[in-house]
Amino acid sequence: QVQLQESGPGLLKPSQTLSLTCTVSGGSISSGSYYWTWIRQPAGKGLEWIGRIYTTGSTSDNPSLESRVTISLDTSKNQFSLRLGSVTAADTAVYFCARDSTGTDSFDIWGQGTMVTVSS
Amino acid sequence: DIQMTQSPSSLSASVGDRVTITCRASQSVSGYLNWYQQKPGKAPKLLIYTASSLQSGVPSRFSGSASGTDFTLTISSLQPEDFATYFCQQSYRTPFTFGPGTKVEIK
Numbered sequence: 001q002v003q004l005q006e007s008g009p010g011l012l013k014p015s016q017t018l019s020l021t022c023t024v025s026g027g028s029i030s031s032g033s034y035y036w037t038w039i040r041q042p043a044g045k046g047l048e049w050i051g052r053i054y055t056t057g058s059t060s061d062n063p064s065l066e067s068r069v070t071i072s073l074d075t076s077k078n079q080f081s082l083r084l085g086s087v088t089a090a091d092t093a094v095y096f097c098a099r100d101s102t103g104t105d106s107f108d109i110w111g112q113g114t115m116v117t118v119s120s
Numbered sequence: 121d122i123q124m125t126q127s128p129s130s131l132s133a134s135v136g137d138r139v140t141i142t143c144r145a146s147q148s149v150s151g152y153l154n155w156y157q158q159k160p161g162k163a164p165k166l167l168i169y170t171a172s173s174l175q176s177g178v179p180s181r182f183s184g185s186a187s188g189t190d191f192t193l194t195i196s197s198l199q200p201e202d203f204a205t206y207f208c209q210q211s212y213r214t215p216f217t218f219g220p221g222t223k224v225e226i227k
Contacts, residue, residue: 047218062215105211106154110163
């Protein structure tokens with residue numbers, strides 16, 4: 001079955017760029033039936049949708065992140081990635097990648113999540 | 121953005137109880153409402169999509185319903201493995217938004 005796994009640095013300093021990769025196994029990231037999505041959750045808090053990418057490379061992201069987000073796709077590696085620029089302590093959270101089914105836009109498969117801490 | 125609220129924020133219940141959680145959207149989401157269960161240290165798990173469709177593999181004691189901008193998740197008979205936090209999410213319009221969560225605890 002399809003599985004997702006996040007990877008990337010767990011500790012950043014303020015103003016640096018957060019870079020995470022989600023590796024998809026058990027299925028092709030090129031399937032036209034899905035968007036590939038990033039979601040985050042600060043400790044003890046709720047979930048925030050960061051953005052998503054379609055197999056065509058088309059993206060959308062959350063305006064609350066003030067254009068700091070870049071999401072990209074690498075079909076040769078079956079991966080998609082998140083870059084979040086100019087991080088602050090407010091970006092400290094668990095970051096999840098997830099599969100978003102087109103048509104319902106429900107997140108049916110999730111990675112385990114990776115903790116990212118921003119601290120000087 | 122579409123704002124999502126949930127009530128209650130937490131509840132205590134016993135095994136076998138019927139539990140109801142409510143989610144309200146700040147505007148119409150045309151039934152594009154999903155429910156997730158999250159246990160500590162784990163990723164959320166999709167339970168219900170488009171208000172009332174049961175995700176494959178989810179026990180039938182979970183059900184969802186809708187009335188306008190109000191949505192309900194019902195657990196017909198609470199089981200020990202159901203103690204968790206439940207989130208709703210609207211998928212009608214980006215940015216997709218989640219409710220703040222309802223924590224179901226053991227009485």
